[in-house]
Amino acid sequence: MRNFTYIDLLAFLEIEDAHPGGFELTKRLFNNLPLSSESKILEVGCGSGKTASYLYHLYKSDITAIDINRKMLRKAMQRFKHEQVPIKLHAASAENLPFSNNSFDVIISESVTSFTNVKKSLNEYSRVLNDNGFILAIEMTTERLLLEDEQNEIESVYGIKQTYTENEWISFIKNAGFKNIKVIAGNTISNVPSSSSSSPSFQQLPSSILSMYYKHQEILFRFGYILGYRVFLCHK
Ligand SMILES: C[S@@+](CC[C@H](N)C(=O)[O-])C[C@H]1O[C@@H](n2cnc3c(N)ncnc32)[C@H](O)[C@@H]1O
Numbered sequence: 001m002r003n004f005t006y007i008d009l010l011a012f013l014e015i016e017d018a019h020p021g022g023f024e025l026t027k028r029l030f031n032n033l034p035l036s037s038e039s040k041i042l043e044v045g046c047g048s049g050k051t052a053s054y055l056y057h058l059y060k061s062d063i064t065a066i067d068i069n070r071k072m073l074r075k076a077m078q079r080f081k082h083e084q085v086p087i088k089l090h091a092a093s094a095e096n097l098p099f100s101n102n103s104f105d106v107i108i109s110e111s112v113t114s115f116t117n118v119k120k121s122l123n124e125y126s127r128v129l130n131d132n133g134f135i136l137a138i139e140m141t142t143e144r145l146l147l148e149d150e151q152n153e154i155e156s157v158y159g160i161k162q163t164y165t166e167n168e169w170i171s172f173i174k175n176a177g178f179k180n181i182k183v184i185a186g187n188t189i190s191n192v193p194s195s196s197s198s199s200p201s202f203q204q205l206p207s208s209i210l211s212m213y214y215k216h217q218e219i220l221f222r223f224g225y226i227l228g229y230r231v232f233l234c235h236k
Pocket of ligand 1: 007015017018019044045047066067068092095112115116
C-alpha cells in the first residue's frame, strides 16, 4: 500500500485554498487581471475547485481545470455542479497535459507545480499556452539553499524531492520559454496567515492522518523563515 501523502491529507480534510496566502491572496491576484468571457483559462491542480469557480463568477471565461487526485476531482466536480458553473474538469497531470499546442490564453497554478517535475510541467505550460498568453503561478520557494537533511525532511512530508529559491524558479521559467518574468508577491510562510479557511475536527481523524497533520505543522513551525512562496507572472 502506498504511503499517506500531504495531498491525501488535504483531500481527506477537504481543505480549500490550500496555498500560502489562501483565498485572500487569490482574490487580490485575480480581481484585476485582463480577463473576459473570451479568455480561455487552464487551472492546473485545481484542488477543491474554489478558484476556478471564483474566476468563472468574475469573468464568465472559458475555464478548464485539471487535477491528479481523485478525491480533489470529486470535490471540484460537486462544487461545479452545485454552483452550476460550466467548467471542464479533467483527471490529468501537469507534466503531461492532454491538450494541443496553443490551446489557452492563461494558465493558473496555485501551489501545484512545486509538487511535480518542475521542468516537465513548465515545458507543458509553455506548449499549451497561446503566443502572448501568460501564467500566474504561486509556488513554494526556499529563502536559501537547503541542506541535504532539510531537503529530505521536506520530501518526507510533502513528497517534494527538490525545493527551489526564487532565482532558481526564474531560471527554470526562462528556460521553458517565458519572458517578462515578474515576481508580484511573496513572503516566508511565517509571515502569511494560515493557508486554509477550514481547520480539522481532530476527533474524526485516523492516526495516519493525524500524524501527517502534525508533521506538516512541525515543518511550518521549524521552517517558517526558510520556506516561503512567490507569485510569478510570466508571458510566453
Ligand atoms: C497544495 S494543493 C493546492 C490545490 C489548489 N490549487 C488550492 O490552492 O487549493 C496541490 C494540488 O496539486 C495537485 N497535484 C499534485 N501533483 C499534480 C500533478 N502532477 N498534476 C496535476 N495536479 C497535481 C494535487 O492533487 C492538489 O490538488
